Amino acid sequence: MKFAVIGGTGLIGSQVVKNLNAAGHEAVPHSQSTGIDVISGQGLDQAVAGADVIVNLTNSPTFDEASPAFFQTSMDNLLAAGRKAGVRHFVILSIVGVDQVPELDYYRAKALQEKILAAGPIPYSIVRATQFMEFIDAVLSWTADGDTVRLPATPIQPIAAKDVADAVAEVAAGAPLGGIRNVAGPEIFSLDELGRITLSHKSDGRTVVTDPTAGMFGAVKGDVLTDKDAHLAPTHYADWLS
Template identity: 70%
Template sequence: MKFTVIGGTGLIGTQVVRKLTDAGHEALPAGLSTGLDLLTGKGLDEALEGAQVVVNLANSPTFDDKSLDFFRTSMGNLLAAGEKAGVGHQIILSIVGVEQVPQLDYYRAKALQEELLRQGPTPYSIVRATQFFEFMNAVMSWTSDDETVRLPVTPIQPMASADVASAVFEVATGAPLGGVRNIAGPDRFPLDELGRITLEAQGDTRNVVVDDQAGMFAVIDGEVLLPGPDAHLAATHYRDWVREAH
């Protein structure tokens, strides 16, 4: 089969392309670096030519309200081009609990992306993942200084990007779900505890202080980012991953 992987040069995309290629499929990575512009539609027809499946891993360049326009325009262009090309399956990667966090512009934008896909002309699948292990240092950097990292106690159940890529590969090579598959890591943590585990593994002596006003996750109420009982749980544990990564 031929797959076009939009955002195929990113963290998840490169791994999905590799998995598809190793399985004997033709996998074309497409993005700005290959001449594809989702906002203008430039290069879309060429990228989708002959593709039976489109895996859309493209991300907005910003996380503010401009992300709404990005997903609205990019999905409109991609769905129209996919219908023209005869694509039989469109897949997007979204976020567990995304529709329950309307106070965050980016989450509202991803919820809009999901809705546009549902209303589109092509059989579809939505893979919703929890937060990636690889992003923990970035999360801490938002609210840290030389001595202290401030984090809320928001509960999350993060997962490794390799496990995300495996789940996307599995869905992409199967029949369209016509719905959502939730995926998550095996362990739940308060965000502040995850920060302490990360710093210890990296030999970082800074202290983690609980601050329920700190960072993007401070506005999230309760356990909305945790997966439900229907979620597919990956095998990689954060403590093992972070020790091996450092």
Template identity: 75%
Template sequence: MKFAVFGGTGLIGSQVVKRLNGDGHEAVPHSMSTGVDVITGQGVEEAVADAEVVVNLTNSPTFDDASPPFFRTSMDNILGAARKAGAGHAVILSIVGVDKVPELDYYRAKLLQEDILKDGSIPYSIVRATQFMEFMDAVLSWTTEGDAVRLPSTPIQPIAAREVADTVADVAAGTPLNGTVEVGGPDVFPLDELGRITLEARPDGRTVVTDDTAGMFAAVPGDALVTKAGALIAPTHYRDWLS
């Protein structure tokens, strides 16, 4: 099968391309670095020509109120080109609990992206993943004040990016779900505890202070970011990933 993978040079996209090609498919990565701009539409039609499956792993450059216009424009351009090319399957990567955190601009934007895909005419699949292990350093940096890292006790279910990519590749190579599948890591931690585990393994002089008002994850209600029954559970534990 031939795949057009937008965002195909990024953390997830590059691994999806590698996995699909390793399985004998033809997966071509597309991004700004390859001359494809999903906002202006430059190169998009050429990217999807002859593609049977279109995988959209592009991401908004910001998490603020600029993210909804990004996802609307990029989805309109990609899906319009995919329809014209006759693609039979469109896939996106979203977030577990994205419909339960309306206070966050970025989550509303990702939910908009899902809705645009659902409302289109192309058979589709949505993969919702929990938070990537690779992003934990960034999460710590967002709320660092001097030697203290302020983190809420929000439940988090970290997953390795490689296992997210494997799930996206498997779904993309399969029959369209016309629905959503969730995937998450094997363990759930309060975010403040996850921060302490990280800094114990990689000490840098900072300590974690529990603060349920700190950072974007403070807006998350309850266990909204945790997978529900029927989800796929990846095997890699966070402590093993750290080591």
């Protein structure tokens, strides 16, 4: 099969392309660097021409109130191009619990993206993943101040980007789900605990202070970002750190 992987040069997209090509498919990466623009629509018709499947891994450049407009416009443009090209399957990557955190602009935006896809003209699949292990350092930086890092005790279930890419490629190569597949890491941590584990491994002397209001994840209530019933990935956080 032929796959148009939009956002195919990024952290997940590049690995999805590699996996699909290794499996004998033809996966072509597309991004701004290859001349497409999902907002203006430039290059989209050419990018998806002849494709059986669109895998959309593009992301909003901001996580604020501007993000819903990005997903609305980009999805409208990609769905129109895909329908014109006769694409038979459209896949996106989303977030476990994304519809349970209306307080966050970005999560509302991703939930909107899911709704647009589900209401669209092309058979679809949604892969929802938990938080990437690769993003933990960024999360620590958001609330770092001198020798202190403030983090809430929000439960999270970190997953390696490689395992996310494996899941996306597997779903993309299969029949459309017409729904959602959740994928998650094999362990659940509180975010403050994960911060302490990470800093200890790096011999970073900063102290993690538990603060229920700190950072983006302070707005998350309960354990909505975890899913014990998800398809569990094999990579443990300690192994990934090592």
